[in-house]
Amino acid sequence: MTETRGVAVVTGASSGIGAATARRLAADGYRVVCAARRLDRIEALADELGGIAVRCDVTDPAQVAELAERAGGETTLLINNAGGALGLEPVAEADLDAWQRMYATNVLGAAAVTKALLPTLIDNAGQVIFVTSVAADGGYEGGAGYCGAKAAERSLVQTLRLELYDRPVRIAEVSPGMVHTDEFSLTRFGGDQQRADAVYAGVPDPLTAEDIADCIGWVATRPAHVNIDRMTVRPRAQAAQHKIFRA
Template sequence: MSASTETATENRRVAVVTGASSGIGAATARALAADGWLVVVGARRLDRISALAAEIGGIGRELDVTDPESIAAFVDGLDRVNLLVNNAGGAKGWAPVADAVEEDWRWMWETNVIGTMRMTKALLPALIASGDGLIVTVTSVAALEPYDNGAGYTSAKHAQAVVHRTLRTELLGKPVRLTEIAPGMVETEFSVVRFDGDQDRADAVYEGLTPLTADDVAEVIAFTASRPPHVNLDQIVIKPRDQASARRNIKTG
């Protein structure tokens, strides 16, 4: 953060949102900005990040959580951070373990697990120094239970969640709160990425039911960030009415 930006925003809380070029990340950035936060948004698609930052009066920086050098450049100068939203992640592929594609698994673990660790490690000193830090990690109902053909993603999300839950005890006594947000079915670009750009296949996932929207999840994250310092919302599971679990919805019975 430049000296001029620091001076102009010295009275505003600063939030960092990863994976903010679309979906839950972009919606969260808008919700936090509406609540008065200065939001620093990061993602690989710099054009989208720049447009979002201009829209919300925030700061946009290119970020690839799988690249340590990209993370170092992103956090450079961010000495004052009150909130980190670890949202970058995703799924690739829909194969049983017998047909697992190692490249897809490696990407999911690197993005969801290692990326969360890297971003948290990089910003933890600033979060502690803030005197009232908050780390929100967006996991999934896939962090709570497995489902067929999803072992690469469910294992990565389980691991990401355990990293976050371990931090909850490691930081006990420090001025940092930790909240895990575990959404169920949310209609974003998630399924498009999982199915390698097949929009029809992605759309079919949500046919016949009403999924959550990115705004639904963002509203809960903004609410979490509005709680007083002594209140820690440890874990919030959010599912559409039409979904009972990772395995069951109104289509699967």
């Protein structure tokens, strides 16, 4: 019989890494709260998993408060996954509105959801896992907005761990490299399928959403005294952010 581990909240659960993580955590014994803006998708996922669907735009304070209320007092795990990249323009041509949206979702949204759920997570000796990116490791051409947002999210992770060092809550980070999902690059390029496909062209076996969900599930289920500060996960073809083998 699968061990019951309490309630896990997964933001950005409507697709990609978020949906895969919700499935993995349900299999690991969590009751999963699937949170995202697209209610039809998370309702279908929650029905599949026997979980709860909560419409939540992490940049909306009222929806974040409702998410915390619906999650309830048995929450032991938060996966801050909502976010994403927009655009690939050089700084000289930057779409600063897109930069603000990336900061709002990847950083402020993660901070807001964490703040709302943190008292319950501390009471339950729980855990927060942030899904960041190797983009936080350093800049690349066209990536200033996204790299900056993910670096700020990493700073949030590091600071939170220091501030809560004497409290019974674990703060972890999973930092993926190249992951091929249906929507990440498509969203980044405003629905341009050709540009989205070019990101992965010739790359043998990029990571999948399930690969990252597997890592998140492993981090989440370590013994209570074990904290995985940061796990960096890349496909074998990606030796570094700028070093990718293409056949």
